[in-house]
Amino acid sequence: MGARPRRPLRQSRWAGVVIAAVSTSVVLTLLAVVITGSEGWPRVQEAFFNGDKFAETWPDIAQAFLKNLQIFAVAELFILVFALLVAVMRGVRSPVLFPLKLFAIVYVDLFRGIPSIVIIYMFGFGIPALGIDGVPDDPWFWGVVTLVIVWTAYVSEVYRAGIESVHPSQDAAARSLGLSGFQALRFVVLPQAVRRVIPPLMNDAIGLTKDTALVSFLGPIEAFRRSQMKVSADFNFTPYLVAAVLFLLITIPLTRLTDWLVARERKRTQANAR
Amino acid sequence: MAHRPLRAIGALSLTTAFVVAGGAVSAQSPSVPPLDGPLTVSDACAKDMLTLKNPGRLTLSTDNPAFGPWWWGDPETQYPGEPEGGSGWELGDPYAGEGYESATNHAVAAALGFAPEEIDWVPNAVFELAFAPGEKAFDWHTAQISIRPERAEAVDFSDPYFDANQSIIAMTGNPITAATTIEELKAFKLGAAAFTTSSQLIEDVIAPTAEMQVFNNNADALQPLQSGTIDALVVDLQTAFFMRDAQLENWDTPDPEATVVGQFDVSAQVDQMGMVLEKGSPLTACVNEALAVVKENGTLADIYETWISSGQEIPFFQ
DSSP states (O other): OOOOOOHHHHHHHHHHHHHHHHHHHHHHHHHHHHHHHSTTHHHHHHHHOOHHHHHHHHHHHHHHHHHHHHHHHHHHHHHHHHHHHHHHHHTOOOGGGHHHHHHHHHHHHHHHHSOHHHHHHIIIIIHHHHOOTTOOOOHHHHHHHHHHHHHHHHHHHHHHHHHHHSOHHHHHHHHHTTOOHHHHIIIIIHHHHHHHTHHHHHHHHHHHHHHGGGGGGGSOOOHHHHHHHHHHHHSOOHHHHHHHHHHHHHHHHHHHHHHHHHHHHHHHHHHHOO | OOOOHHHHHHHHHHHHHHHHHHHHSOOOOOSOOOOOOOSSOOGGGOGGGOOOSBTTBEEEEEESSOOTTTOOOOTTSOOTTOOTTOOSOSSOOGGGOOSHHHHHHHHHHHHTTOOGGGEEEEEEOSGGGGTSSSOOSSSEEOSSOBOOTTGGGTEEEOOOSEEEOEEEEEETTSGGGGOOSHHHHTTSOEEEETTSTHHHHIIIIIOOSSOOEEESSHHHHHHHHHHTSSSEEEEEHHHHHHIIIIISOOTTSSSOSEEEEEEOOTTTOOEEEOOEEETTOTTHHHHHHHHHHHHHTTHHHHHHHHHOOOOTTSOBOO
16 A cells, blocks of 8 residues: 555556557558558659758748738637637527627527638628728738638637536626626636637637638738649649648647646646645 | 639630631731641551550540630530530530640541540549649640640650740729830739749749739639739730630620730740640650641641631730
8 A cells, every 4th residue: 555666567667668669660660661662652752752842942932831820820819809709699698688699609600611712702702892992802801801700600619618618606606706797707707718628729720720821712822822833833742741841830839839738727727626 | 613604605605706706817827837747647656556544545634614715615515425424524525626725636636546536535623633643544634734844854745736925914994904014014913823824924024013913723813803902814815815705704895894905925934835744654755746747737727727816916015
């Protein structure tokens, strides 16, 4: 009872690490042999993994990638705010505020259901075509607007899940202390809810980084389009690889950040557990 | 992309219009000097000697939808050799043999000994498939693809069958229609379609101060052109004519809504179109022989006269 870990346990853990390393190397080596030994590998390597073309096209595509980052930053900001609004609207219980609830339900159903490509065409090409004075026809604007509209629908459901996961006793306790419904939401429920859904929020943020390429459909040249133009110039696919690497440079750190936030949150809540 | 049934009507009436107009417009022969070559292909390129995907039949390909003046034909009609279920094309029909590229392909096939009924047409849905490594779905692919030395490292090109000039098309009311020099174009918002050399022309030759816009395809680009998001589109001259006459024309009024502002001289950028084959394909030499025959016996010149408007009336940018 309560004895310190004995030698055999520590040894078996190291044995586990060694076995994992060996098995991973075997699998990776097998894959490498099968792929590079295949008949078409030289052509595929030349077409997709061409080192010279990679270096050659990197600067222009990286430059264009800054546009994706800008779109992401602006869109994500609006999405986080609007989605919270929609989630709160979805959760109202008072009959007077029912139109808000209805709006939220219809909004989420509509914009989660329609493919983003259809929406971007309708908004990005359709609205400027109406020719209404005062309505901007800038493709960057409509691209960001489309992303915000679509992703707000998804992210609002994430917030809603978070809000509903907070035990109703929290709300009840807050109200019994004299806080109004809104105050309970603002000071008690939401802080807990938002913390709980940080992983799925980050997940959606990572999804958004790749959706920024949709803006290219409306004309602006960002990383995906620039890499496509390079591919068109010499029929070599390596520029697509450049774009992929650039996106990974953003999404992998975001993923690790998510892991860290989750671990921190778990440590915090477990420390408070009774 | 929105479905435009009007295109089919336009395509049909334009087929007639082009056939009539083609004779009326003073035709320039294609810029190919007459060869003193043979009028038949060599024995090495005899029909049974060819390495084909489907021996005894040709498997040819182009984009779907296929646009005029390169490809005409009605997808609803059953042409000779067309399978029962239809060609699979939503615009244009390669089985018809109508249109510059369509007719050229039929002529090259004939020079190799294949009747139109012996050709199977496969639509190429994704542009990149035409030059992706690995086995191709076709013997050769014809889709207004410009020959470039860099591209020739990934695919085989046939000899050129058409010299294309790039041009600028804009809506009639736009101030860009007054431009006569390349300098004057710099201040405008220009657009081009992806996978065309038009975008290269904008960057290399015009170098505009305003940001260039690139769209998935020419059909997508028409909407921003009409709504004013871009001032003008850069496309090859023949496609510009098709856009002006078939796609952008207001059916209610006789005046075209779009204007072809001008064209670019070959010294700015030469775009020679060639068929695309698999890299190192044994068929390339024979396709070139057949193409030479088609040029030599005057068929290509006839095809040019039938389907191509010379565009002499469009001014060159200085």
